[in-house]
Amino acid sequence: MPEVAKIRTEETDAAVAAEKVAALDTAVINSYEGLSEEALWGCTTCYACVEACPVGNNQVNAIMEMRRHLVLAESKFPAELQNAFVNMENNSNPWGVGAHTRADWAEGLGVKTMAEDSNVDVLYWVGCAGAFDDRNKNIAKSFVKILQKADVKFGILGTEENCSGDSARRGGNEYLYQTLAQANVDTMNGYNVKKVVTACPHCYNTIKNEYPQFGGNFEVVHHSEFINQLVKEKKLDVKTAEDASSGKYTYHDSCYIGRYNDNYENPRDVVKKVSGGKLAEPSDHHTKGLCCGAGGAQMWMEEQNNDRVNIKRTKQLLDTGATTIATACPFCVTMITDGVKHEGKIEEVKVKDIAELVADNLQ
16 A cells, blocks of 8 residues: 555644553554454444544544455455345345345335335435344334324335445445445435435445435434434424333444444433433443444454454443343344343343334334
């Protein structure tokens, strides 16, 4: 890779001294030297290093560039990613489920596709998890229940929706990402879409911050913000959950709506609406929240060491004494649920998306 100019200055050295940490020159973090293959492919792109860096280095961008080089120039990447890439190429989703079934989850719910009626106020971007993963389909159904209860005029793309491409880009397959992204942008522009809401932080970040490069200039809202606004506008009447007095609620921050997009309070406001205003924070939260371990295309790869991030994070959440762990990301639901099972607490502790909590407590 080309050598990058050093960025150390008197100002950055002073910042390093004040923080009592070591800083790397940009040239160092943009080279392969000293970086193991395990470390390169083990990054979850959680952005914690960028958040903490006192000199403004973006280590995640450097890692992404290295991955792109390995995938596109050397065809050298973890074998598990090959399956995800092929699945996205053939079926437009990393699970590899037939693309023609993408809207099957919505059967019987009265949901229209944009092809059936494009005169809507908002496009609900379901995402691959909501469409294909059995556990996460319930999140999609719950959000539809909320939208319908609030009389929101919405539609879905159905079989015209492709994977947003997040996992392709984070996995280093930039060509595949751009192919998926451009197809999605063309489809949405064809329907003159103005506003998009999604329950997936990875889709949210990609469509909001990366699709403008391809002509996709949409107002993009995460479902945590959308639901919170509906509650504030009194378009939803949400009751306190029956277990609020006897149980305890905690919330796990998703990296891609938290550190990437500074959305910390909307999901907490929603949880508190159900929990009676109470929320037990884990030891690491907000900007210091620990990743669930699925970002950076890790959802499709096997962890290479025994210190599994999702187990460590789950232990922090369980240490709050919570009987309900809330989150706002389908990947986080999967990883934290796996962690709760690993800890033998699945019969005692529920893992719920905020949409499920609200849908279960609508009046």
